[in-house]
Amino acid sequence: xxxxxxxxxxxxxxxxxxxxxxxxxxxxxxxxxxxxxxxxxxxxxxxxxxxxxxxxxxxxxxxxxxxxxxxxxxxxxxxxxxxxxxxxxxxxxxxxxxxxxxxxxxxxxxxxxxxxxxxxxxxxxxxxxxxxxxxxxxxxxxxxxxxxxxxxxxxxxxxxxxxxxxxxxxxxxxxxxxxxxxxxxxxxxxxxxxxxxxxxxxxxxxxxxxxxxxxxxxxxxxxxxxxxxxxxxxxxxxxxxxxxxxxxxxxxxxxxxxxxxxxxxxxxxxxxxxxxxxxxxxxxxxx
Numbered sequence: 001x002x003x004x005x006x007x008x009x010x011x012x013x014x015x016x017x018x019x020x021x022x023x024x025x026x027x028x029x030x031x032x033x034x035x036x037x038x039x040x041x042x043x044x045x046x047x048x049x050x051x052x053x054x055x056x057x058x059x060x061x062x063x064x065x066x067x068x069x070x071x072x073x074x075x076x077x078x079x080x081x082x083x084x085x086x087x088x089x090x091x092x093x094x095x096x097x098x099x100x101x102x103x104x105x106x107x108x109x110x111x112x113x114x115x116x117x118x119x120x121x122x123x124x125x126x127x128x129x130x131x132x133x134x135x136x137x138x139x140x141x142x143x144x145x146x147x148x149x150x151x152x153x154x155x156x157x158x159x160x161x162x163x164x165x166x167x168x169x170x171x172x173x174x175x176x177x178x179x180x181x182x183x184x185x186x187x188x189x190x191x192x193x194x195x196x197x198x199x200x201x202x203x204x205x206x207x208x209x210x211x212x213x214x215x216x217x218x219x220x221x222x223x224x225x226x227x228x229x230x231x232x233x234x235x236x237x238x239x240x241x242x243x244x245x246x247x248x249x250x251x252x253x254x255x256x257x258x259x260x261x262x263x264x265x266x267x268x269x270x271x272x273x274x275x276x277x278x279x280x281x282x283x284x285x286x287x
Contacts (some may be wrong), residue, residue: 014040016062018177029140030137071107076102088195096204107170128178159190165194166194166196167186167196172198183225
């Protein structure tokens, strides 16, 4: 890892610490990173900090060595509006969109640029304890030695003390029923105090509606607290792909070779681009 990359991580870490209010609180939100290490990074005492630690810090605070430029697509603009509304008015929304539409990128950007915004990327293996541990860590709170009940009380108490907080549950369709039921508790305890936004593919909508048909425990309460609706985002279209390509300097066909752009992954608005070089320039036209 070179000095330029370390400088970038330090700048990103400075913003991260400011968002949490102190280096100690920022350290509580990071896995495997002590307050002393953060202090060493901020004071340019880098000699004893290994590259693995730099990468660990960078990965958790949103730094990426890739230099893709992001674009505000229609879906990202709408998602940002939803998040802003939820935080300002303590509203609750469920957003459903295709994979790669920009849900995660919008939430990461919103988290990085707003106070008291907590983004959880959900996992299938989370049980109730792991879910609450992750939430408390994102809030900069230590959950060591707490029971599940005590962790929930700490979550509610802390959020009620903070100004206009918002919880963003990314890939919420991966949560088990037992963890998903926590949404009901969070809503009941934090109504008018905290915004909550779930984001997922349409699998979440299908799952909730199937649970309603089968009269499964908790599903009617979940659906009711979501306003009995799921908010869609616009699908990625050719204009969005073109804007991303142009923002990253891919704008022309040269030397008689056509660059056919195939977006393999538009997730986070940082597409991996495959360039197929076998077509003559007159065969296709993408811009």
